[in-house]
Amino acid sequence: MTDGNDQQSIKGRLQEGVQNSVFRDKGLLDPDTVIDEDRIVGRDNQLDDIITYLRPALQGNRPPNMLLYGPSGTGKSLIINAVCQQLLELADTQDRRFGVIEINCQTIKSHDRAVYRLVENAAVEAGVNVGVPESGVSTDQKLNRFYEILSKNFDSVIIILDEVDLLVGRQRDPNEEPAYSKLLYQLSRASQLGKIEGDISVAALTNDPRFMENLDGRAESSFNPQDVVFSDYDANQLQSILERRRDAYQDGVLVEGIIPLSSAFAAQDHGDARKAIDLFRKAGEIADRNGENEVHEEHVRDAQKEAERDRTLTQMQGLSTQKKLSLYATAIVPIYSERNLNAVPNTIAYRVYQYLTDILDTDEKSRDSYLRYMNEAETYNFVTSEKRGRGYGSGVHKEYTFVDDPEVVAETLKADIRLEEAESEEELIKSVVNAQIEDFFEGN
Incomplete structure (x- = not known):
């Protein structure tokens, strides 16, 4: 247990950190902060489109469904949330009951879970109890509760489904429609089927420009969105x-x-x-x-x-120790090289790998295994490779170039595969790397 002086010291350090x-x-600088419109840059066309599409909510009409698509970090969430925030404030001054219900689908694993999350968020927005348990009742009961909350508390609602393409669900049959397709169909049809009193509009946000191709035909027809494209x-x-x-x-x-x-x-x-x-x-x-x-x-x-x-x-967390060791051996070649060596010949890297396995007293895999491991590293976009000829009668070899800084890769792996044990041998490892480099180039 700490004494009073220690507690005061901690407080003082905390306060000093704030003051200085x-x-x-x-x-x-939180990317998810809803910012003022004067901070929005480079998205005038998208902003104009979304304002135009959502304006009918202030006139007692239903806004169209929207599909906002483009790469990550291009302003999709930023723009739709900024417009909706202003729309909420305007609707409040006009005594219109407008609501915004948003979920991020990235961590939602099923259609049922998505519906429950919508119920939760709608209840918070309306200031009422959720009214249904998370488990023990059917998805239809949860959906009915969602519609009930909307009908009793809102004249018009926009539902924002961020990263909607990640709501795939548990597809036991390859031909089974993804969860997002079913959810879009249900939400898009709610008003026409009399499930709610009032209007529902859906804004689906995705990185996938081909998202609509994966929708079930019924969902595609009922969703029928206005597209808003976001470029880099x-x-x-x-x-x-x-x-x-x-x-x-x-x-x-x-x-x-x-x-x-x-x-x-x-x-x-x-x-x-x-x-x-x-x-x-x-x-x-x-x-x-x-x-x-x-x-x-x-x-x-x-x-x-x-x-x-x-x-x-x-x-890299999912890679085996041998794969990490192969990648580390390759990464340290350009770091320790006394030449300006960016592309790493596999022959050099494999010999360095052999030396490291000896230092660490771990299994040494074959050259073919090393090449397989590096092929896998290439599929993960850690490296790119190119085949090079070694002169007449000498065959070809692969050269690896790292996508990220090889020092970053090496530092990351060093802490992950007990390579701290080899730090005392660093100078020897450097000499081995450079000896292998000289042997390789003298032989060509």
């Missing part, structure tokens, strides 16, 4: 997005070049605004963590490495 932070309003942001648009969130930071803490660098990194990663904002925030967190009162380019670069490391770790 580079952030003024960190919430502005370019570097200039990403820069404008971050500029409009600059006030998340204290005045004068952002060194010149921070925003362009954050935008450039995100633009390389398919124009994802979420990643740009995340990188911009992480740079500040690193500055805070280091006790610094300014955010520099090195913080952005460190944030990018952290993001790559997190993504790489998530992808």
Whole structure:
């Protein structure tokens, strides 16, 4: 148990961290924050379309269903939520009972669970009890309760199904329709079938431009949405997005070049605004963590490495130890090489792998096994490969190039497969890597 002085010390450290932070309003750098319209950038056409489609709700008419599609981080959730927030405020001033019910389908595993989540969120929006248990009753009973809540509390409702294509459900039969198809059919037909008093509109958000092709014919016909297409942001648009969130930071803490660098990194990663904002925030967190009162380019670069490391770790967690060891052996070749070596010949990497198995006293797999492991790494987009000729009569070999920084890959794997044990041998490993490189090039 700690004494009073220790408790005070903890409080003091917490307060100091708040007072000395580079952030003024960190919430502005949460990608899911519903932001003011003057912070929306590069989405004028999409904004105009959604405003046009939702305006009928203020006139006592039913808005059309909508399909918002485009890559991750291109503003789909941002725009629909920003418009709906303004619509809620306007409807309230006109005494219109308008509601917004939203679910994210990413973690929902079944049609039944999706319906229950809709009931829960509708009950919260209406300020009433859920009224049905999560289990022990049929999906139809839950759906009827959902319709009951809507009928009693709203004149018009828009239902937002984010990442709708991930609501596949438990398809025991390959020909069985996915859960999202069934749900879209039920929601789209509710008004026509007299299930509710009032209007339901559905806005489905997806990354899949071919989403409609997977719908059952009945669902496609009843859903019949207006399409709103979202394309990737370019570097200039990403820069404008971050500029409009600059006030998340204290005045004068952002060194010149921070925003362009954050935008450039995100633009390389398919124009994802979420990643740009995340990188911009992480740079500040690193500055805070280091006790610094300014955010520099090195913080952005460190944030990018952290993001790559997190993504790489998530992808690599399912690989076996031998696969990780093969990947690690390949990654350290360009790191330790005294030559400017970006593409790694498989011959060199396999010999380094053999040396590492000896140091770690673990099983040594064959060259064919190593090549299979690296082929799998290529399917996961850790590396790309190219075949190279070694001269007349010498055959061909594969060369591997890492998609992410090989240092990030190596650091991630080092902690994951007890390679800390080999740290005392680092200089020897470097010499082995360079000896294999020289042997390889002298032989060509």
